[in-house]
Amino acid sequence: MQVEKQFKPKIVAFCCNWCSYAGADLAGSSRLSYPADVKIIRVPCSCRVNPLFILRAFERGADGVILCGCHPGDCHYSTGNYYTRRRMTMLFSMLDYLGVEKGRTRVEWVSAAEGVKFSTVMNNFVAKIYELGENVKLGDLRCKK
Amino acid sequence: MQRIGVFVCWCGSNIAATVDVERVAQVMKNEPGVVFSTDYQYMCSEAGQAIIRNAIAEHKLTGIVVCSCSPRMHEATFRKTAQRAGLNPYMVEIANIREQCSWIHKDKEEGTEKAIVLARAALAKVMLNAPLIAGQSSVTKRALVIGGGIAGIQSALDIADAGYEVDIVEKEPTIGGKMSKLDKTFPTLDCSACILTPKMVDAAQNEKITLYTYSEVEEVKGFVGNFNVKIRRKARYVKEDVCTGCGACMQKCPSKKGLNEFNLGLNKRTAIYIPFAQAIPNVAVIDATQCIKIKNNKCGLCDTVCAAKAIDYNQQDEFIEREYGAIVMATGFNPIKLDKFNEYSYAECPDVITSLELERIMNAAGPTGGKLVKMSNGEHPHDITFIQCVGSRDISGRGKCYCSKICCMYTAKHAMLIRDKYPDVNVHVFYIDVRTPGKNFDEFYRRAVEEYSVDYIKGQVGKVYPEGDHLVVQGVDMLANEQIIHKTDMVVLATAIEPDPTARKIASMLTASIDTNDFITEAHPKLRPVESPTAGIFLSGVCQGPKDIPETVAQAGAAAVKVLGLLSKDKLVTNPCVSQSNELLCNGCSMCQNVCPYGAIGYEDKLINDHGIRETRRVAVVNEALCQGCGACTVTCPSGAMDLKGFTNKQIMAEVDAICK
Structure with missing residues (x-):
């Protein structure tokens, strides 16, 4: 008899070093919890996130990918998050078309001061992923053991 | 082949309470590439750093992973440690298992598992790290x-x-x-x-x-x-370098309805004004919302009387x-707004004032010339009540949760000054606690109580309301355990301060x-x-x-x-994590140049040896002094020629793989 495994989503969060990563640190030092399913990867700027990284995550079995950057206008590198916004709009519609629902991908602006927002965003996003369940699209069977 | 050392920090109990650090170190020991793994109470201490330095020497480590607090906290520390042991400082990666793991999770099993994943991601990244040499940048003095x-x-x-x-x-x-x-x-x-x-x-x-x-x-x-x-x-509408600060304009200005900001709106000022007599620079400024000339193109008196010809209504x-x-x-800082504290009747009663307003009233250059009077009718008050912690130490959400720190002391000061100048005025202070840490602070407060007979009542005030010419303060005396209904002439609120x-x-x-x-x-x-x-x-x-x-x-x-x-x-030592272009892949399309916010990318004709074919190609060249390492170009590049040192495509992909494993 096959025992149904409890769903533990894999969620990758890309955070820019200057705002969102600091926001995540602030959430930590303020002890504002969010589910352990979220694993953060630090990037210098949200515009460093190549769409390929997101495709790779889904290919490797991620159930959700969230990208956090500075608020528009506040980018440490002036304009990086504007590129992010445009690139991700395109990528996410394409992913949606391929069957990776829009709810699994998200861009959020979290400043270094917004520890509370970081925690809220992560809680909401994880709740959404639980709602959507396991991601079956794009997963490369060769990557699964 | 890389030889990696993993160092797991307990951070006292900050990490160790929710992450089984020993297990993390054990698990990491068996990861490919790891030749040494250990845990220690405080990795950032000298003893902890010595463990790292010794391990680097003993095990000939080529890179290290430190599982500890945020890299924003101690990345620099551990880079220096690595450098002292002869390792390139950029062969260090931090797994943030405190701010982003132990502090936000309560379940130890969950926290430990996450810490292992984060450590694996850092390991995957450090395996692909390359030694980097930092450049230098200038300092504007x-x-x-x-x-x-x-x-x-x-x-x-x-x-x-x-x-x-x-x-x-x-x-x-x-x-x-x-x-x-x-x-x-x-x-x-x-x-x-x-x-x-x-x-x-x-x-x-x-x-x-x-x-x-x-x-x-x-x-x-x-x-x-x-x-x-x-x-x-x-725009001041006054030429700053021409105005002599003589004040003739202020005497003639017919618009006298502007609230005097310097006196916190307790009195009025003219549309053209110098904030106060000792202002620096001693130069007038026109309040465009009040100036008749600017609003309706009439008047212009100040221009007429200005001997220095400093007025410029068209200034932008x-x-x-x-x-x-x-x-x-x-x-x-500023005192907080009191619109959420209606119980003190601050908005309705002119005799309910804030401490900063009292400061202006007591000041010889203030709206009353330093005479303590009731703002409602100009009469001398006989009884004044101070209320402490208005919006401070307030967890109801209306005010501020913190202690504003200065209020206990300035209230003691106000009470003392009033009793000194007007011995006929009775002064009462409602307080939660009197906090006087500081040199000569408690002595000062005791003088207010003992020498000046200021009546300190431990308890909070529930309501202040007007009754005839007076105010009634309803509060509680917690020490006597009784309700107090006290008739007073003025109420002074020790308002919380906020940034x-x-x-x-x-x-x-x-x-x-x-x-x-x-x-x-x-x-x-x-x-x-x-x-x-x-x-x-x-x-x-x-x-x-x-x-x-x-x-x-x-x-x-x-x-x-x-x-x-x-x-x-x-x-200054610059960040060596900058972009670099792979000349073999670059096709000279200029897309990276277009997205670079620093103008750090230029093009050069270079002789390229592409698999034996030697030809001159136009390729991108990154100016490392200008590049700040945002990585915008790396994603834009259609041929994948651009990569960011320290955050390469391969490194980030490896982190993604480790997390999704």
Whole structure:
């Protein structure tokens, strides 16, 4: 008899070093919890996130990918998050078309001061992923053991 | 082949309480590439660093992973450790298992598993790290101080004293800040103006200091040592360099309805005004919302009477751009708004005032000429009641959860001054606790009680309401355990203080972090209290947390020292994590050049040897001094020729793989 495994989503969060990563640190030092399913990867700027990284995550079995950057206008590198916004709009519609629902991908602006927002965003996003369940699209069977 | 060492920190119980650090170290020991793995109570301590250094030497490590606090906290520490052991400092990766793991999770099993995943991701990344050599950048030998209160003035004077140029940007028409509004200062009761105005004059006359009053920071670009700041000089409608401050315009101005900001709106002022007699610069400013000439194109009296011909109704906001090496935040505070505290009838009763308003009333240059009168009818009060902690230590959500720190002392000061000048006035103080930590502070408070017979009542006030000519205060005396209904003439509210609203905006321009109360966060609350985590940004005064004048001055000096430490360097070590182009892949399309915000990418014709074919191609070349390492070009490049050192495509992919494993 096959025992149904409890769903533990894999969620990758890309955070820019200057705002969102600091926001995540602030959430930590303020002890504002969010589910352990979220694993953060630090990037210098949200515009460093190549769409390929997101495709790779889904290919490797991620159930959700969230990208956090500075608020528009506040980018440490002036304009990086504007590129992010445009690139991700395109990528996410394409992913949606391929069957990776829009709810699994998200861009959020979290400043270094917004520890509370970081925690809220992560809680909401994880709740959404639980709602959507396991991601079956794009997963490369060769990557699964 | 890489030989990696993994070092798991307990951080006392900060990490060890929710992460089984020993298990993390055990699991990591068996990961491919790892030749050494251990855990220790405090990795950042000298003993912890010695463990790392010894392991690097003993096991010939080529890279290390430190599982500890945020890289924003100790990445630099561990890079130095690696460097001391002869390892390239960029062969270090940090797995953030404190802020992003142990502090936010409660379940130890869950926390440990996450910590292992984070450690694996860091390991996957460090396996692909390459040694990097940092370059150097120049330092602009000039500092900017934002805010011209006592904090900003003191920082600027100290920096200027050491021989460096400083600019002060102040949003009000004069420097001086809140301290210029105060009458006396505790615990010495010396006159605030007498100790502040000489400093204001010093700042104005110091040839190293440039004052930009009535100005605001509009935009900040750049990085430590090389900030580029755009300053908006708001239109004064008066030529600052021409006006002599004679005040003739103020005497003639027919528009007298503007609220006098300096006196907190307790009286009126003319549309053209000098904020107060000792203002620096002593130059008039026109309030465009009140000026009849600007609003309706009538009047023009001030222009007629101005002998210096300083009036310019058509003046526009001007923008100037300047380069700075360091920036000091000294944005100060404001008392909170009382619109959520209707129980004190502040909005309805003119005799219910805030402490800062009382400060103006008691001041000889204030709206009543220093005479203590009821604002409703000008009569002398016979009974005054002070209410402490109005919005401070308030967890109801209406006020501030923190202690505003200065109120206990200034209330004792007010009570004492009133009893001294008007012995017929009875003074009562409702308090939750009297907090007097500070040199000569408790002695000062005891004098108020013992020598001046100020009636301190431990208890809170539930309601203040008018009754005839008087006010009624309903409160509780907690020590006697009885309700008090007390008839009084004036009520003074010790209003909580909060950071100036501009602090949030400026902090976000500077990418400096702020806490949930909008106070600017320090790089370390104990060890780096005057620095922001963002390099080159320093903190002075109440923008960092509530503090009194001596503490503010001390902190302002400390911030100045940190600025001097930076400005005295000729070169700063730059971030070597910059873009590089793979000439073999580059097709010279210019797309990277278009997205680069720093103009760091140029093109050169280079002789390329592509698999034996030698030809001249136009390829991208990154200027490493200009590149800040955002990575925009890496994603734009259609041929994948651009990559970011320290955050390469392969490294990030490896992290993704490790997390999704």
